[in-house]
Amino acid sequence: MSLSLAKELNPLNTEPQAESRRLSTPNPKKNPPSKEHEMIVVMEQGASDAQIQHVAQLIRELGLTDHIIKGTERTVIAAIGDDRAKNKENLETVPGVEKVMPVLAPYKMASREVKKERSVVPLGGTLGASAGGKKVCLIAGPCSVESRPQLLNCAQAVKAAGATALRGGAFKPRTSPYAFQGMGEEGLKILAEARDLTGLAVVTEIMAVDQIDLVCKYADVLQVGARNMQNYNLLWAVGDTRKTVLLKRGLSATLEEFLLAAEYIMSKGNPNVILCERGIRTFETYCRNTLPLAIVPEVHRISHLPIVIDPSQGTGHAHLVPDMCKAAIAAGADGLIIEAHDDPEHALTDGAQSITPKTLKEMMVTLRKIATAVDREI
């Protein structure tokens, strides 16, 4: 591969952070070059299933994990694992193989080097909700499930406003141990009832590995919260499921760390990851977090994963939410996850940043126009 192509394929290499510089210009004495040499095998257009399976088998024989990624035009197979002293270039001679290329980015499965087309990740429910396609997905609902009437009313209202997925926490990561911690399984049951009633996909947070079976029983999408973005055991555990995962960016995580967290999930064979920018902690005080929307085009440049914006945690103030939704769609976001509550003043959690379903509905008129202007729909 030429240097210019390598640069194009590895944007992190062109503007190196300390970490990516270290990873992409190895000093063999300090860093064994293993991470440099993870490969993707690009199959020829029209390669047969038998040829693809044969290459996958050869990759396994090298002691590596194969991940087959079927694109619209061609299939690529990522060979992931520690591969010192392995000679994978030999794969180039195998029938059906067009070329073998190193993956330069530290994240592999999440990288655009491995998959050029944007991933369209299903959310579930019966309304065709997905993130990453032409349609911008709208996930809305209260911060927490508080009661059956509250949640069912809210579900119907956000659906009427145009949402195709319902958010609501049953397990809440609270800064104070004395604050409301969520309704637990009771809340999950109410969410599932709301899905049956409305067809909305259910997005809800999972906080611990031992909640996997319980949350999977009721939820369509497992939300991994900002505080858990680097809970690697949890990332692995949700990677072992085949549920869609909404992965929130950590409060102080870099984009590279965020994508490496996604990689934890994908490396376990779960390709259904949606990234969620929810703001980062800065010195600023007028808003709860600082919402960096430049992440949207940057993620689209270096990854194939969809990215949705959470303007509620992202600003902390309901009056800032509609304009940040507009800006997010203009920037190309694949979706929005918004806290909506019909009585924000009495919300048990995050009332100050919750908009009403009425505001949501009104805002949609403008969002639709913006979506059309950037060749999307909502």
Ligand code: PEP
């Ligand atoms: C939430 O969505 O209510 C939440 C707790 O989000 P985060 O993990 O982004 O703080």
Ligand code: MN
């Ligand atoms: Mn919240």
